[in-house]
Amino acid sequence: MEDVQEITLLSFQIQEDTFAVDALKVDHILEVPENITPVPNAPEFIKGIINLHGNIIPVADMRIIMGKEDITSNQDNSIIVINPANNQDARVGIMVDIVKEVIETKSSELKETVLDGKKGLIESFEGTLLINDEFIHIIDMNNLAEIIEK
Amino acid sequence: MLDKFKAKFVEESMDNLQDLEESLFLLEKDLDNKELIERIFRAMHSLKGGGAMFGFNHLSDFTHHLETIFDWVRNNKLAVTSDLISLTFSAIDHIKNLIKTGDLTDDQELKGHNQFIVRLQSVLSDSTSTISVHSAVDSQNINDEISESKTYLINFIPQEELLQNGTNPLYLLDDIHALGEAISIAYTHKVPSLELIDITANYCLWQILLNTSESLNEIKDVFIFVEDECELHIDQIADSNILQKPECIEIINKAKKGNSLLKIEDFQSLSQLKPSSQELESGEEKKKITAIKEHKISSIRVASHKIDELVTLVSELVTIQAQLSLYSESNEDPVIVSLSENIQKLSRQLRENAFDISLIPLQSELMRFQRLVRDLSKDQGKDIDFVIEGGDLELDKNIIEHLTDPLLHILRNSIDHGIELPEERIASGKSPKGTILFKAFHSGANVIIEVSDDGKGMDLDFIRQKAINKEIIDQNAVLTDKEVLDLLFVSGFSTKDAVSDVSGRGVGMDVVRRKIANIRGEVSIDTEKGKGTTITIRLPLTLSIIDGLLVKVGANQYVIPISAIDKIHALDPSQLKKSFNNVVVLDKEQIPYIDLRNVFNAPEVEHDVIQMVMIKAEDRITGVIVDSVIGEYQTVVKPLGRYLKKQEILSGATIMGDGTLAMVVDTSRLLMERKSKKVAG
Numbered sequence: 155m156e157d158v159q160e161i162t163l164l165s166f167q168i169q170e171d172t173f174a175v176d177a178l179k180v181d182h183i184l185e186v187p188e189n190i191t192p193v194p195n196a197p198e199f200i201k202g203i204i205n206l207h208g209n210i211i212p213v214a215d216m217r218i219i220m221g222k223e224d225i226t227s228n229q230d231n232s233i234i235v236i237n238p239a240n241n242q243d244a245r246v247g248i249m250v251d252i253v254k255e256v257i258e259t260k261s262s263e264l265k266e267t268v269l270d271g272k273k274g275l276i277e278s279f280e281g282t283l284l285i286n287d288e289f290i291h292i293i294d295m296n297n298l299a300e301i302i303e304k
Numbered sequence: 305m306l307d308k309f310k311a312k313f314v315e316e317s318m319d320n321l322q323d324l325e326e327s328l329f330l331l332e333k334d335l336d337n338k339e340l341i342e343r344i345f346r347a348m349h350s351l352k353g354g355g356a357m358f359g360f361n362h363l364s365d366f367t368h369h370l371e372t373i374f375d376w377v378r379n380n381k382l383a384v385t386s387d388l389i390s391l392t393f394s395a396i397d398h399i400k401n402l403i404k405t406g407d408l409t410d411d412q413e414l415k416g417h418n419q420f421i422v423r424l425q426s427v428l429s430d431s432t433s434t435i436s437v438h439s440a441v442d443s444q445n446i447n448d449e450i451s452e453s454k455t456y457l458i459n460f461i462p463q464e465e466l467l468q469n470g471t472n473p474l475y476l477l478d479d480i481h482a483l484g485e486a487i488s489i490a491y492t493h494k495v496p497s498l499e500l501i502d503i504t505a506n507y508c509l510w511q512i513l514l515n516t517s518e519s520l521n522e523i524k525d526v527f528i529f530v531e532d533e534c535e536l537h538i539d540q541i542a543d544s545n546i547l548q549k550p551e552c553i554e555i556i557n558k559a560k561k562g563n564s565l566l567k568i569e570d571f572q573s574l575s576q577l578k579p580s581s582q583e584l585e586s587g588e589e590k591k592k593i594t595a596i597k598e599h600k601i602s603s604i605r606v607a608s609h610k611i612d613e614l615v616t617l618v619s620e621l622v623t624i625q626a627q628l629s630l631y632s633e634s635n636e637d638p639v640i641v642s643l644s645e646n647i648q649k650l651s652r653q654l655r656e657n658a659f660d661i662s663l664i665p666l667q668s669e670l671m672r673f674q675r676l677v678r679d680l681s682k683d684q685g686k687d688i689d690f691v692i693e694g695g696d697l698e699l700d701k702n703i704i705e706h707l708t709d710p711l712l713h714i715l716r717n718s719i720d721h722g723i724e725l726p727e728e729r730i731a732s733g734k735s736p737k738g739t740i741l742f743k744a745f746h747s748g749a750n751v752i753i754e755v756s757d758d759g760k761g762m763d764l765d766f767i768r769q770k771a772i773n774k775e776i777i778d779q780n781a782v783l784t785d786k787e788v789l790d791l792l793f794v795s796g797f798s799t800k801d802a803v804s805d806v807s808g809r810g811v812g813m814d815v816v817r818r819k820i821a822n823i824r825g826e827v828s829i830d831t832e833k834g835k836g837t838t839i840t841i842r843l844p845l846t847l848s849i850i851d852g853l854l855v856k857v858g859a860n861q862y863v864i865p866i867s868a869i870d871k872i873h874a875l876d877p878s879q880l881k882k883s884f885n886n887v888v889v890l891d892k893e894q895i896p897y898i899d900l901r902n903v904f905n906a907p908e909v910e911h912d913v914i915q916m917v918m919i920k921a922e923d924r925i926t927g928v929i930v931d932s933v934i935g936e937y938q939t940v941v942k943p944l945g946r947y948l949k950k951q952e953i954l955s956g957a958t959i960m961g962d963g964t965l966a967m968v969v970d971t972s973r974l975l976m977e978r979k980s981k982k983v984a985g
């Protein structure tokens with residue numbers, strides 16, 4: 155019998171798609187501050203750095219990472235600060251269109267993510283969940299961190 | 305829970321080992337120093353006791369043998385030789401290994417372990433012959449000692465829990481026997497009948513009659529680990545050796561038979577001791593013990609992550625305080641202004657204090673260096689005098705952590721390739737003994753560490769040729785000596801096989817520079833063929849606070865460390881236009897410049913006056929053009945984190961009083977990037 159684990163996810167929307175990350179690895183959810191300091195010569199998806207309670211956190215734009223073309227901002231935009239490796243050094247903010255909800259589910263509910271014809275930079279997902287006719291793709295945080303690090 | 309104690313033990317043992325190594329080094333220079341031998345013995349004793357307590361049985365067993373050797377040394381039964389010291393050094397390495405891995409499970413390792421023990425034991429058996437000679441010569445002395453010796457009655461009544469901590473009382477008895485002539489009597493009358501026995505409990509108690517010339521303190525030291533788990537009385541019963549007197553033997557036999565404890569009074573007929581003097585001694589004893597206890601409280605051991613946390617919090621406070629003073633300046637409320645000034649004063653003191661706490665003396669790492677020099681030079685048959693100056697200099701612990709590997713590497717290079725063999729040295733008219741000087745000192749806001757040797761130096765022509773062969777530089781490139789040496793830092797220049805044999809040095813210097821750069825330090829090399837090489841490391845005092853010049857480039861603010869700045873020039877834009885190849889002429893000197901706006905992809909705006917910050921690095925001045933200079937600013941530098949590691953020109957960012965961010969420019973990186981472009985053509 156397969157090992158069934160309780161998982162808690164935080165879902166967010168990037169244009170028409172819904173994604174989610176492991177909620178236990180989310181440190182903060184922030185409004186997009188007025189002054190994100192751009193970092194010269196950084197990759198396009200790095201929006202810049204912000205000051206979070208005295209620490210410097212880089213912010214990556216998920217819309218660019220997901221290969222979206224339209225990246226106009228609105229006031230629902232949020233920054234989810236994630237901590238994939240559970241240490242200070244590994245914290246990164248990801249900018250999303252809108253933060254949706256916290257989902258409690260079991261690992262047995264996950265189905266394999268269909269990656270054919272995918273856009274964007276992310277190479278691996280932890281699975282896809284179907285809730286109310288809506289597909290939620292769960293992002294592999296370590297993969298995401300690797301992409302940002304490159 | 306136990307793991308926590310274990311970790312503590314490991315930590316303490318490492319301290320003990322360090323103490324041990326330090327003492328050994330000193331002992332090597334002063335073979336008869338009693339005090340050092342005592343210190344060594346004590347460190348070993350602590351290791352043994354702790355090892356047994358925390359389940360490091362191999363460690364405890366091994367150290368026991370080592371301790372025995374030094375016990376003999378302590379009692380003049382064995383002389384200290386350099387062989388013995390070498391053996392002890394390698395034993396220390398073995399102990400380190402045992403502490404790291406715990407008890408050995410690998411057969412091969414276990415075999416080595418046992419062989420080592422045999423080696424240790426052979427020291428004692430080999431030396432018996434010499435001892436007999438020794439003792440014959442010293443018999444007069446020994447007789448003197450015996451007449452000075454005193455006889456003690458030791459009541460050692462352990463509690464039932466004694467064994468649960470891993471203490472083996474028999475070891476303690478061994479230790480007592482090692483102090484002199486002793487007769488121990490075990491009393492077993494407390495042992496309950498078989499069905500009531502708790503196998504983890506100790507029911508025995510002991511009385512020991514000990515004749516020794518050691519002080520009461522020495523005897524007490526034996527029981528130092530079990531102080532709290534036993535009742536211990538040590539009384540002097542005679543001021544001479546009475547153990548062999550028939551009356552005494554009779555008393556002892558009586559006690560053994562009757563299971564009745566010996567009393568001090570039993571021996572009164574045998575000694576002329578007055579009880580009052582005993583009282584006096586124990587009173588003094590108490591005073592000593594309290595003195596020791598008071599001494600212990602003067603320093604405490606704190607987990608390093610707690611200090612990191614403190615420093616982080618203080619840095620945060622400094623930032624918030626800057627915001628507060630900004631606010632108080634704009635709101636002219638006198639109460640707030642004075643409050644803010646007070647907080648500023650306090651937070652400055654707090655900051656200085658917190659940074660002071662995180663400093664540790666360089667000394668703590670020097671032991672490893674001494675060890676390396678000693679071992680390597682012995683291996684290679686080189687005679688090297690390792691001189692240390694400024695070992696008491698204190699540095700941020702994070703810096704020291706990052707410094708150790710590069711320094712070990714530099715030292716290894718000096719020994720492997722710098723210092724010649726004694727014959728070679730004599731042939732080139734030098735003293736056969738080579739010298740490596742390790743020097744650490746303050747210079748402004750920096751700490752300088754110099755490692756210099758009087759070896760054969762480096763061959764610049766060879767380095768140049770090598771660089772040409774490797775297509776790092778062009779055949780016709782004209783390079784100054786300094787630039788040639790800089791080639792050593794270019795990654796991929798030196799590989800072990802290519803350089804180590806012929807030219808000597810520079811193996812892995814690119815790695816050294818990278819590691820030093822990680823802690824915002826700089827490395828440079830000076831060498832003279834035939835005379836020696838000096839490697840200089842320049843480091844910031846602390847990692848996290850720097851004085852900086854705030855400048856603006858495009859929409860962003862940047863901080864340039866003041867320590868790197870020579871001066872600031874205002875230029876007429878035409879001066880730049882006329883120059884080609886990014887050189888500006890100032891005071892009839894050609895000065896290369898870098899336009900930060902190009903480096904940071906900011907739009908080039910026309911200004912009436914151009915601000916050029918002159919940066920001094922490695923004896924050369926380079927101009928850096930910025931949009932505007934804002935002013936001097938003390939900054940708490942925060943790392944950019946792993947995601948922005950690629951931004952090498954930026955060494956971090958700092959939070960300004962108003963909460964915005966400014967990025968800190970790593971000037972040596974900036975210049976290096978420029979240089980590498982030049983070198984590459």
